[in-house]
Amino acid sequence: MLTKSFSPARQSAFAARFEAQKIAFGPVIFQCVRYAWKRGMLQALAEAGDAGRSIEELAEGGRWSAYALKVALESCLSAGVVSLADGRYLLDKTGYCVLSDAITQVNLNFVHDVCYQGLFDLDRSLDEQRPLGLAALGDWPTVYQGLAELPEPAKASWFAFDHHYxxxxxxxxxxxxxxxxxxxxxxxxxxxxxxxxxxxxxxxxxxxxxxxxxxxxxxxxxxxxxxxxxxxxxxxxxxxxxxxxxxxxxxxxxxxxxxxxxxxxxxxxxxxxxxxxxxxxxxxxxxxxxxxxxxxYDIAAYCLINTSPYFSALASxxxxxxxxxxxxxxxxxxxxxxxxxxxxxxxxxxxxxxxxx
Missing domain, CATH: 3.40.50.150 (Vaccinia Virus protein VP39)
Structure with a gap:
C-alpha cells in the first residue's frame, strides 16, 4: 500500500501561509483560468509563442476588453498559468496543460458544470449526509436517478468525466x-x-x-x-x-x-x-x-481524493x-x-x- 505525501516535509511558515491563501482564493483562480481558457485568451498566447502579447495587442481585435484581459490574465499570472515579461504575457507550462491536456480539461469541465454550484451546500450535505447540492441540477434523491435528464452542459461533462477515466x-x-x-x-x-x-x-x-x-x-x-x-x-x-x-x-x-x-x-x-x-x-x-x-503518483491521488466532495454534495x-x-x-x-x-x-x-x- 502506498503512502501519499502532498507537501514538503519542511515547509517554512511563510510558504505555508502562501499555500493557505491559495486555498482561500482557489474558487476565484478556478473561474479566472477557466474564463481565459474558454474565451480563447490562452490560445491566443499559445499562437504568439515566445514573443508573447501585450494587453494592448490582445485587445486590438475587440474580442476582449482590456479590462477583462487584465482581470483574467493577472489571476492566471498568480497561478503560474501565464508569465509576464516586459509587459508581454506568455503562456507558461501550466497554461499549456490547461490548453492541451485532455484530463485537465475533463476535470475542469466536470468541476464547473457538475459540481461548482452544488458544492456551496457541501457543509450541510456533510452534516446531514444528503446530497443537498444536487438541487442546483435537478430534483432527484441522488444524481443517479437523474443522469439521463441532467441539463446541459452538466450531462455531457458528467459522462465525459466518467468515461474518460x-x-x-x-x-x-x-x-x-x-x-x-x-x-x-x-x-x-x-x-x-x-x-x-x-x-x-x-x-x-x-x-x-x-x-x-x-x-x-x-x-x-x-x-x-x-x-x-x-x-x-x-x-x-x-x-x-x-x-x-x-x-x-x-x-x-x-x-x-x-x-x-x-x-x-x-x-x-x-x-x-x-x-x-x-x-x-x-x-x-x-x-x-x-x-x-x-x-x-500524488497527482492521481489528489484528483481522486478531491472527487469525494462531489459524492457528498451531489451524488449520494x-x-x-x-x-x-x-x-x-x-x-x-x-x-x-x-x-x-x-x-x-x-x-x-x-x-x-x-x-x-
Whole structure:
C-alpha cells in the first residue's frame, strides 16, 4: 500500500501561509483560468509563442476588453498559468496543460458544470449526509436517478468525466475478466453499457446480465442495440438501495466498475452480500475502481481524493472515493477472500479479484 505525501516535509511558515491563501482564493483562480481558457485568451498566447502579447495587442481585435484581459490574465499570472515579461504575457507550462491536456480539461469541465454550484451546500450535505447540492441540477434523491435528464452542459461533462477515466482501462482488463473462461457475467452498475459492449465483443460466447436502475438500463439497452449486441444480454432493473432486491444467480463473474464508490459502506455491505449469493460455484467477483491509496503518483491521488466532495454534495450524500483497504475489509466481511490486486490500469484503476472463502 502506498503512502501519499502532498507537501514538503519542511515547509517554512511563510510558504505555508502562501499555500493557505491559495486555498482561500482557489474558487476565484478556478473561474479566472477557466474564463481565459474558454474565451480563447490562452490560445491566443499559445499562437504568439515566445514573443508573447501585450494587453494592448490582445485587445486590438475587440474580442476582449482590456479590462477583462487584465482581470483574467493577472489571476492566471498568480497561478503560474501565464508569465509576464516586459509587459508581454506568455503562456507558461501550466497554461499549456490547461490548453492541451485532455484530463485537465475533463476535470475542469466536470468541476464547473457538475459540481461548482452544488458544492456551496457541501457543509450541510456533510452534516446531514444528503446530497443537498444536487438541487442546483435537478430534483432527484441522488444524481443517479437523474443522469439521463441532467441539463446541459452538466450531462455531457458528467459522462465525459466518467468515461474518460473508465474507458482507458477496459481494453486492458478484458483478458483478466475472461481469464477463467466465464459463460455468464453480471455487470452490476452497467451505466451506459460500454463495458458490456466491450465484453460481448471480446468473447462471442459470453452471456451478459446488466443490473442497474431502470433509467440507466434504458440507456445501456440503446447502446447495445445500436452495436447489434443485444441478443446475448438480459436486463435486470434493481434499486441498489433496496436491500431486499436480489440479483440473478448462477454467475461465473460478478463485475463492478467504478460502482461501489456511489454508495455508503452499509449499502456496499448489502450489495456485496447479494453479489456473493449470485455467484455460481467457483465464481469470482471483480472490482475495478479508482482507489486513492493505491496510486503511484500524488497527482492521481489528489484528483481522486478531491472527487469525494462531489459524492457528498451531489451524488449520494454518503459515499466517496475509497481506499483499497476499505473494499478488501468489506469483501472479507461478506465472505470473500482477495486473490489478486493489480494496480496501474488505465489512468488510475486497480482491479481486485475475489473468491468465496
Amino acid at each position: 473508465s474507458d482507458t482501462s477496459f481494453p486492458e482488463i478484458l483478458p483478466d475478466v475472461f481469464a477463467t473462461a466465464p459463460k455468464r457475467v453480471m455487470d452490476i452498475g452497467a451505466n451506459t453499457g460500454k463495458f458490456s459492449c466491450a465484453a460481448l465483443g471480446y468473447d462471442a460466447g459470453v452471456e451478459l446480465h446488466l443490473v442497474d436502475l431502470p433509467q440507466q438500463l434504458a440507456v445501456a439497452e440503446a447502446t447495445l442495440r445500436d452495436a447489434g449486441l443485444d441478443g446475448r444480454t438480459q436486463l435486470h432493473p434493481v434499486d441498489m438501495l433496496d436491500g431486499g432486491a436480489g440479483f440473478p444467480g448462477g454467475m461465473d463473474i460478478v463485475w463492478m466498475s467504478q460502482f461501489l464508490s456511489c454508495f455508503s459502506e452499509p449499502v456496499i455491505e448489502s450489495i456485496l452480500a447479494r453479489a456473493v449469493a449470485a455467484l455460481a460455484p467457483g465464481g469470482q467477483l471483480l472490482i475495478l475502481d479508482t482507489l486513492w491509496d493505491r496510486q503511484r 450524500g454518503n459515499s466517496k472515493v475509497y481506499q483499497g483497504a476499505d473494499y478488501i475489509r468489506l469483501c472479507e466481511a461478506a465472505g470473500l477472500k482477495l486473490l489478486t490486486a493489480r494496480d496501474g490500469i488505465g489512468y488510475c484503476h486497480t482491479l481486485l479479484r475475489f473468491a468465496r472463502v
